[in-house]
Amino acid sequence: MNKYLEQLIELSTLDKDIDDFGPRIAKVEKMLKISLDKEKEFKSQVDTLHADIMDAKLKKGKNEVHLAELSSKLKDLTKKSALVKTAKEVKALQLEEEISKEQCDFANEEIVRLDKIIDMKQHNIIALQEKLAEAVSEAEEIKKSIEEQMQHIELERKNVYQNKDELVSLMSQKILTFYQKIRKWAENTTVVPVRKQACYGCFMRINDKTYASVLKQDDIITCPHCGRILYKEIEVLIEA
Ligand SMILES: [Zn+2]
Known part of the structure; x- marks a missing residue:
């Protein structure tokens, strides 16, 4: 990551x-x-x-x-x-x-x-x-x-x-400033997971290209709809 x-x-x-x-x-x-x-x-x-x-x-x-x-x-x-x-x-x-x-x-x-x-x-x-x-x-x-x-x-x-x-x-100061700017309005939902290909900040579906980037975790990706920072949630497997 x-x-x-x-x-x-x-x-x-x-x-x-x-x-x-x-x-x-x-x-x-x-x-x-x-x-x-x-x-x-x-x-x-x-x-x-x-x-x-x-x-x-x-x-x-x-x-x-x-x-x-x-x-x-x-x-x-x-x-x-x-x-x-x-x-x-x-x-x-x-x-x-x-x-x-x-x-x-x-x-x-x-x-x-x-x-x-x-x-x-x-x-x-x-x-x-x-x-x-x-x-x-x-x-x-x-x-x-x-x-x-x-x-x-x-x-x-x-x-x-x-x-x-x-x-x-x-x-890095740059990343911090970037985060703080989003946090001003998004508060505790500044960094949100993606679940079922949807942003868990605004709950809108994200497109395939953005989703693929989120899954790769190589870059900092923001939601195209709301601008929150997205990350791939580590899935917890529950064995039946
Ligand atoms: Zn969003």
Whole structure:
């Protein structure tokens, strides 16, 4: 095979590897983000529950104060009832007493209701804290695995760049410029194989003459339709 063509195939493979690092790193980072988001979500749910409990306790306190007020009011009414004389006054006091007792019942019901809410939310917090602990340890594991993966990718990247530097230093400037000019628009399909007599960049059939030249591999041949560099793919025979 033509030496320059060989270099171009290698260079295009290295460039493709370099371009692949970005998405690979993004994928790894996304894994961590999903896990951290989950952790954050549980934390915010716990915070909301704590706030709800605070709120319920505050309401309960208000009801307790109200109950104390009602109780002293009822005592006053009992004292007053000993002093009243007319039937009208007795009736008025009874009415007031009834209303106060109703209010007492309501406040007591509210306290029971709020206690239930506080109890339920506290149970929810316990359940959530278990989930949160799981999420935290999961995130830790992912972080550890990601660090390993990133180190691995870094090492690979260093190697690929080193290989590219070495290769580029061996290549002729003219060939390199030619390659870079095509790569500007063709990106990772600058150097493509020919399969079934078709360019694997534009997928157009190439004529017999060009095809014969590609098969010979003596020169650098470009696709007559799109201008990408063509090469004969080494066929991998799969035995049936
Ligand atoms: Zn083409």
